Amino acid sequence: MTLSASSPVGIFDSGIGGLTVVKAIQALLPSERIIYFGDTARVPYGSKSQVTIRKYAQDDAGILMKHQPKMIIVACNTVSALALDVVEQVGKGIPVLGVLEAGAELAVQHSRNNRIGVIGTRATIESNAYSFAINALKPEIEVFSSACPLLVPLAEEGFIDHPAAGMIARDYLAELVGWGVDTLVLGCTHYPILKKMIGKITGPDIRIIDSAEAVAAKAKELLAENNLLNGSGAPVSPHLLVSDLPRKFRSLCRLFLGTDIPDVELVEV
């Protein structure tokens, strides 16, 4: 397969949380065509087993490959943590970028006191993948992590400013803050829409790392290295594929992307 600069950037996620990555890519690389797959029929992944997550990752990457992308971005932290090698196998040599590695790298760059906090789904946190990625870059860093399983449904339900959401987030974050981390990685693509609320809890001294922005910067670098940047052309709407179209879909798109989605295609998994 020959890769060309005009080929699309493929992005997938367990659901539509990964649209935070689409938004970041659009902001940084407005001329890139984006093909996005969200596995809305089987979401969420973060509470499921590694075997199941790896099976789903294979399906998801296969769906994107039909559109001959020049790169695959795994917008799902859970898949990045547990099944990046599966995506690389399906990708047959095209660059594959996991949101996790990008977030880990940015966190390492920013931490001054070598104490980094990570929050994510249960599967992501139990995999220890963030600790491995961070310590591979800088072994002396101490990583403190906390699984925050309820933040995904709270984000999806739009409980962004609800006092109950703040109460739950405060419970999840209390220990992390107590450990004196100076950097906190939002290790789930749903969390950026709760960033303001999380920032209020962690306070001004803890730098929050949004993996969506981190992976967009990394994608730009990697495309440039491979001479695959699409530098020109008017911005085009992303092409969205989903495995289910639940009623809430449009309002969720608006929440994650900030705009309506004109073009959505239903695919079978």
Add this chain to the structure above:
Amino acid sequence: MTLSASSPVGIFDSGIGGLTVVKAIQALLPSERIIYFGDTARVPYGSKSQVTIRKYAQDDAGILMKHQPKMIIVACNTVSALALDVVEQVGKGIPVLGVLEAGAELAVQHSRNNRIGVIGTRATIESNAYSFAINALKPEIEVFSSACPLLVPLAEEGFIDHPAAGMIARDYLAELVGWGVDTLVLGCTHYPILKKMIGKITGPDIRIIDSAEAVAAKAKELLAENNLLNGSGAPVSPHLLVSDLPRKFRSLCRLFLGTDIPDVELVEV
């Protein structure tokens, strides 16, 4: 296929919330063999589309049919609301009982002021299936319903007494209580484990209908009518089938069933 009293009772749910039905059946019919399937690889159903829910219901019923049950109980309110006919087709003539019909019937028996409240997943509530079922029995009853999508993850995470869960439930229930209902149907098999918290919010004047208990009573009736009751024999542990075995599985079983599960089999969907 010949049905026999010694055949198992088949029960399925989108995940393991339906174990509240298993528990109710065990309490009422201790000699019955139970085969349970929980689609833990694709849970939850309640936020997905009707097309997807009907496809999953067909798979789930097919998995149970391999074990030649004498009856299928649909422990999932969402499937009961949107795909009971699919299960009946797959069941090829064996009795099929939906948790929704049983709950609706019991609510109609109990309401004195003809104002019934129903809470459930978004898919269940938007289907209006409870209103249809209740009004088919008694047209003059007014049904007030409210989708409570966050109660499922709150129950699964064991936030049973957490003040944030109470705050969210109070928000969901405020309107229902204001309408002056005297009966409230817990239209989701996850909700019975939040019954105490919900009862505190609704107060002593609103009778809470637990669909799990309602469907168990109905199952006993139906088995007796068909001469299929297994009246004798020592209690046996239910045979559990699941499509995924996430790490949290054992603690969830304990939460829903009150005991450990000795025998769990992983099946592909």
